[in-house]
Amino acid sequence: MEIHSHTGGPVATNGYIVADQRTGHAAIIDAPHGVAAPLLAIAARRKWTVKYLLLxxxxxxxTADHQLITDAFPAARVLIHRLDEPKLTQPGSAMFPIPFVIPSRKADAYLEDNAEVSLGDGKLVVMFTPGHAPGHVCLYSAADSVLFAGDLLFAQSIGRTDLPDSNPRDMQTSLQRVxxxxxxxxxxxxxxxxTTIGRERQINPWLQSR
Ligand SMILES: [Zn+2]
Ligand SMILES: [Zn+2]
Structure with a gap:
């Protein structure tokens, strides 16, 4: 699969587009503010069809730019774990004044643990990884040896667990899983x-002595 990324929004969030080259079937993974347009431009240049927005x-x-993606691809389905859907239907933050309006929407379907999202000849497997958020998931392709880790695992760091919807104990279980x-x-x-799993295993200070 072919993968591109773009970074945007007030807290520099990464969004990704991943596509099966043979069929041109694509998924966008996360929709940070200012990121949908450049990812959609890549899809347009390559004549890809965006089938999914996977959150x-x-x-x-x-989630900020979700509507730009469904405006461009009305048949694209917006998928999230059911435990995080409330933040999609009622977007906002009690902790951070968001400098733009995020439209409310429901999920078209739910990302369930171990479910597969097919993209032509490729597929992404859902890994339910709660902790940073109750409905957090990662998306994994064994064939491409790639993990879209969301806010679970970062290069030399891990996602916050001091947010109102975080659970530090679940976070440890989820980190061990990936x-x-x-x-x-x-x-x-x-x-x-x-980064890579091996590199983080060696140098991530949050994963040592566990
Ligand atoms: Zn984030
Ligand atoms: Zn987050």
């Missing part, structure tokens, strides 16, 4: 640069 979780910095993936797995996070 790793419902925090506003990952650390079982092969060392060479590329990690594309919701914030910051990409």
């Amino acid at each position: 790793t979780h419902g925090h506003w910095d990952h 650390m079982h993936l092969p060392d060479e797995t590329l990690v594309y996070s919701g914030h910051g640069p990409s």
Whole structure:
């Protein structure tokens, strides 16, 4: 699969577009503010069809541009874990004054643990990874050896667990789960640069002595 990323919004959030080259079927993973347009431009240039917007979780910095994607591809389905859907139907933040309006919407379907999202010849497997948010998921492709980690795991850091909807104990379980993936797995996070599971296993201070 072919993967591109773009970063935008007040807290520099990463969004991704991933496509099966043979069929041109694509998914956008997260929709940070200012990120949908450049990702949609990539899809237009390559004549891809965006089939899905897959949301790793419902925090506003990952959902802001969702309507731009469904405006461009009305048949695209917006998927999120059911435990994070309330933040999509009632977007906002009690902690951060968001400098723009995020439209409310419901999910078209839910991302369930171990479910597969097909993109032509490729697929992404849903890994339910609560902790940072109750309905947080990662998306994993074994064939491409890539993990879209959302706000679970970052290069040399991990997602916050001091938010009102966080659970530090769940976070540890979720981190242990993804650390079982092969060392060479590329990690594309919701914030910051990409990394690998093996590199984080060695140098991530939040994963040591566990
Ligand atoms: Zn988040
Ligand atoms: Zn985030």
